[in-house]
Amino acid sequence: MPDHPLDPSLPQEHLQHDSFYHHFLSVETPHPMQGITEYLKKIILGFNTAEFAGLKQQILLLSERYEQINPSELKALSAEIQSQLNSVEYQCHTNAAEFEALKQQILSLSEQYEQIDWSELKTLSAEIQSQLNSLEHQFHDPAYLTELMVPCITEILNRRIQNSKTEVIQALLPIIDELVRLKAQQNRQQMSQAIATLIPLAIQHQIQTSPKEMAQAIAPEMGAAIQEQIRLDQDEIIKALAPTMGKAIQEQIILERDAMVDALYPVIGSTITRYLAEALREINQKIETALSIQGIQRKIRAKMQGVSEAELILLEAIHSKVQAVLLIHKASGLLITEIQQEGEYRLDSDMLAGMLTAIRSFVNDCVTNHQEIRELNEIEYGDARILIEVAGYCYLAVIMQGEPHQQFIHKIRKTLSNIIQQHSQLIQNFDGNQENIPVDVKQQLQPLILKEQPPQKRQIPILLILLVLFLLGLIFVPWQMAEARRRENHQAEMKARAALTTEPELALYPVNVDAAQANQTLTLSGKVPSQRLRQQVETILQQTLPSWNLDNNIIAVQVPANPEQVEAEVKQMTAALNQMNGISISTEYNSPKVRLQGTVIQSEEIENVIQAFEKIKGVESVQSQLTLQPFPIATRIYFNLNSAEIIERDFDEKIRLISQYLKKYPQLRVKLIGYKDRREIGLYQNIGLKRSQAVQTALESYGIDRRRIEVNQATGIPPGVTPNQRQWLNRTVMIEIIHDNSNS
Amino acid sequence: MIYKKICLIGDFAVGKTSLVRRFVDRQFSDQYLSTIGVKISRKKINLSSPETDNPQVMQLMIWDIEGQTRFKDIAPSYLQGSSGAVIVADLTRQDTINHLPQHIDLFLSINPQGVIVIAFNKTDLVKYESILQRFQNNKSFKQEQVTLVYQTSAKTGIYVDEMFNHLAQNLI
Secondary structure, eight states, X not given: OOOOTTOTTSOHHHHHTTOHHHHHHHOOOSSHHHHHHHHHHHHTTOOXXXXXXXHHHHHHHHHHHTTTTSHHHHHHHHHHHHHHHHHHHTOSOOOHHHHHHHHHHXXXXXXXXXXXXXXXXXXXXXXXXXXXXXXXXXXHOHHHHHHHHHHHHHHHHHHHHHHOHHHHHHHHHHHHHHHHHHHHHHOHHHHHHHHHTHHHHHHHHHHHHOHHHHXXXXXXXXXXXXXXXXXXOHHHHHHHHHHHHHHHHHHHHHHOHHHHHHHHHXXXXXXXXXXXXXXXXXXXXXXXXXXXXXXXXXXXXXXXXXXXXXXXXXXXXXXXXXXXXXXXXXTTOOEEEEEEOSSSOOOOHHHHHHHHHHHHHHIIIIISXXXXXXXXXXXXXXXXXXXXXXXXXXXXXXXXXXXXXXXXXXXXXXXXXXXXXXXXXXXXXXXXXXXXXXXXXXXXXXXXXXOOOOOOOOOOOHHHHHHHHHHHHHHHHHHHHHHHHHHHHHHHHHHHHHHHHTSTHHHHSOEEEEOSSSTTEEEEEEEESOHHHHHHHHHHHHHHOTTSEEEEEEEEOOOOOOHHHHHHHHHHHHHHHHTXXXXXXXXXXXXXXXXXXXXXXXXXXXXXXHHHHHTSTTOOEEEEEEEEOOOSSOOEEEOXXXXXXXXXXXXXXXXXXXXXXXXXXXXXXXXXXXXXXXXXXXXXXXXXXXXXXXXXXXHHHTTOOGGGEEEXXXXXXXXXXXXXXXXXXXXXXXXXXXXXXXXX | OEEEEEEEEESTTSSHXXXXXXXXXXXXXXXXXXXXXXXXXXXXXXXXXSSSXXXXXXXXXXXXXXXXXXXXXXXXXXXXXXXXXXXXXXTTOHHHHHTHHHHHHHHHHHOTTOEEEEXXXXXXXXXXXXXXXXXXXXXXXOOTTEEEEEEOOXXXXXXXXXXXXXXXXXXX
């Protein structure tokens, strides 16, 4: 602990050291504080840390001393002074204004502390003043100052930064940009090199933190940058963009199709329009010629010659001849390559190329408005024409005579597109030197010079012939089959009709037989009076044509018959039947019934008679009271052994009756069959016949015509006789009535 | 065979067509017929290259473009593909000389690599001193691609052939 400086007992060195006290003591100032301030003013410009520390300490001591008086206020005073001095400690210089402030502060403080023991303060201030004085000198010396400062600076800065970073930053802020700019001006390279390594990372960081800003920053000059790149090395950009071009366009189309359309329209629009127009024209032409006679003729000719129709069309334009084909560079009008027809007159092709280009440019610029791009397609003069097919950097001019056909135009286009695909770069950069163009290009133009093609070797059109035969066959065979079937049907019909004509009843009621409909089926149609007749037709036809089906559409019509007519018919039928042998009937007609009465000889006759009446139109039912009347007389005449003589008694009993019967039925005829006994042999072999003859004679004697009697003999036993019966039964003549089956 | 396209550009009535006629047809006529659109002429030139012995033949396609101002829009498409240009001014008309830079710029904008020759035409009508003076006044077109400047006269034929030949030599 150093000696207390205000202790008067202290050695004088302390006081005499050019200190503040000394000054304070020595200076005769009206006001002690004024002295202090004067002194401070003088020395405040310099300081020495050590001395300052000493000064500080002194003040502290002073403050301690006067703590009793007014500890807090003094503390405040001392703190105040301390802080002021602290601030001075770190300042390199100050100025009058600052000092003024300091002065003012001290003055104000002084006013507060009048009561303070000024003498002591004077000493203190003198001390302080002296210290500060020494510092002042030092402070004025910039070299000394600098040397002083230099070791401390880093320390100061470090400590400051540790303590309060932001303040340092704030302090340095205003000058940093100036620093960098000036340095850059001074030495650009160095500065750029220094920053260079940071820049990529910096950009990365920036992109991470705020990508939009980055984009916005670069964006305005992106275009110029790419342009620059294109100028330097076109291929790089091309290679970079090419892979995504297609997708990019796709994407754009998805996003905003119209923009794409608008972008491409000037180029494509007119092309499409033109092609559409051509296609329509082609279709129209095709429709016109397809069904025209010329078209059909051509098709036939094409097939016959085995040549495609297209070639024929081409050949048809026989006047069509290509004189020259020129491939011309679009921009300069220079001729890239050409092909001309041999012989005759050679076109001045390079002049033509130039003029065509000039005309094309003129038309494009003057005639069309600049929104669209339209191209000159064709120049017609007389019967010749120049066809122009335009691509990106070149165009083909075809000078020809005659009408160009669509196929030819296709050919031109295809040739041009091939050439472009293969040699686009060469063509684009064509500089007039024809040797740079490969021979291949000229060769590709060669096919366009149309010459008359020799017709192709005629192939035997086997296929055609077969086709024709097949077609004919297709027509012919079914026709024949139809014919055959028709004939078959016709035959069947005829046959059926013939069969039906045998049925006389159908003469009145014609039945139509139609065989044409289905397979093997006869269709019957017509009207008949009764169901029975209808059925009968069917039956007949089934018999005649058993293999055919019958479709019976005959209608059985119940014709209401005229009752008088029917009665007449019934009477007629009765009379007719009565004339038949063995039938004796009478009929009664009560519409529509017929009642039969009478006798018939044989049972079959009953059925026949009934049927006969049923057949009459108008007769619905027949009531039969017909009775069977067998032969009323004995039918056998017996003889004695070996005799052919009729017994007398029989004449009266049998012969007479038989003759009476026969007279009753004059139509009847009889058959006599003579039998013999088995014992009658030898001479009496033919006794049977003799017996029959005897009966015949007997009957004749009774007035029966001989011709009504048939005589016969039979061997064997007469019917109904058994061998073990008496022999006399065998010696007989049977009388049989001969039926006349003519009642149909 | 090498083909090259060159254009003649300049204001109207400076003598472009006359120059071409003099060069191609070896003729001159005082009559003024305004060219409409473009007139294409052709001239075969035998080039002698000192390196190789074989003399090369070049076909020069000369596009004589009309000078009327109202067709300014069309000229660019005619200029396309040109390897070189002859830009003509009339020594008797100062404004044609003043318009030279515009023509040069137009041509170079379409053919940045093109070769330019400037022809101050109608020297036969102008005194020597004033030629010099005018020439001094117009050094503004000292661009790399202007190879040479000629003072020609289509009427007398002076420097016409030289100019075209020089241009042709420089085209390869």
